[in-house]
Amino acid sequence: MGSHTVSTTVERRALAVVLVVLVAGLVFFTIRFAGRMPEAISPIGQEIDSLFRFLLTVTGVIVIAAHLYLAAVLWRFGDERAQAPIVRRQWPWVLVPIGLLFLADITFDHKSNKIWGKVFGTPPADAFTVEVTGEQFAWAIRYPGKDGKFGKTDLRNITDDNPLGLDRNDPAGKDDIFFPAGQGELHIPVNRPVLFLIKSKDVLHSFCIPWVRLKMDAVPGMTTKLWFTPSKEGQYEFTCAELCGLGHYKMRGILIVESSDKLEEWLSQQPTAADLIP
Numbered sequence: 001m002g003s004h005t006v007s008t009t010v011e012r013r014a015l016a017v018v019l020v021v022l023v024a025g026l027v028f029f030t031i032r033f034a035g036r037m038p039e040a041i042s043p044i045g046q047e048i049d050s051l052f053r054f055l056l057t058v059t060g061v062i063v064i065a066a067h068l069y070l071a072a073v074l075w076r077f078g079d080e081r082a083q084a085p086i087v088r089r090q091w092p093w094v095l096v097p098i099g100l101l102f103l104a105d106i107t108f109d110h111k112s113n114k115i116w117g118k119v120f121g122t123p124p125a126d127a128f129t130v131e132v133t134g135e136q137f138a139w140a141i142r143y144p145g146k147d148g149k150f151g152k153t154d155l156r157n158i159t160d161d162n163p164l165g166l167d168r169n170d171p172a173g174k175d176d177i178f179f180p181a182g183q184g185e186l187h188i189p190v191n192r193p194v195l196f197l198i199k200s201k202d203v204l205h206s207f208c209i210p211w212v213r214l215k216m217d218a219v220p221g222m223t224t225k226l227w228f229t230p231s232k233e234g235q236y237e238f239t240c241a242e243l244c245g246l247g248h249y250k251m252r253g254i255l256i257v258e259s260s261d262k263l264e265e266w267l268s269q270q271p272t273a274a275d276l277i278p
Ligand SMILES: [Cu+2]
Pocket: 134, 135, 137, 204, 205, 206, 240, 241, 242, 243, 244, 248, 251
């Protein structure tokens, strides 16, 4: 029995060491790569980041503690004489983690519900509004123009020069500014709520701005919404976050966050629907 016990003890302890190495690797790669997201350029993005850090820290501590405990047990206890005491002391190791997980879950719910409420709450009435329409494999962009109203669209009106199917008889659409899919940059104002109206011409897409940590499905036949307040000027990228076909990887565009003045000036230089499709 002697030599047999020695070899299982070595195996057990080797397993404990492997476990500790795996946990150390997990911690290393998480710390090394978890911070790799681009800078968050809106308050809601920063809140989502801090929620993720909180979730990762709490669950991380639980995972690390549980595995180190498992490694300690592996290291310490192996033969039958040593098993008896740990069985008697088992209850706290069940009840305490359950209690902690329950508390953590309540906290997670509370924090994430608050952020969910902000993301999906009613956008402010004075939000700057822009429409994005996904199609395989690019985004079309439309601004409501000076009147602040989008003209009606209908799929039956779509032609090569009228890619969004604008209704030529709707006066609200005359001053609309539009860019066919894949053309034009997406300009939005800094420090003002921006509301995106999101549509799709063909299949499911997802309008995504990684710098804000938000995305929203683009669903054929529906208009979905997404809003936030960008707080940092600059040039970023928006993209499709739904595998929508072979060209999905190139379904992205330039996002420019700039002052309201610059944006108004840029908009005033763009041709309107009345110019392009009289
Ligand atoms: Cu797509």
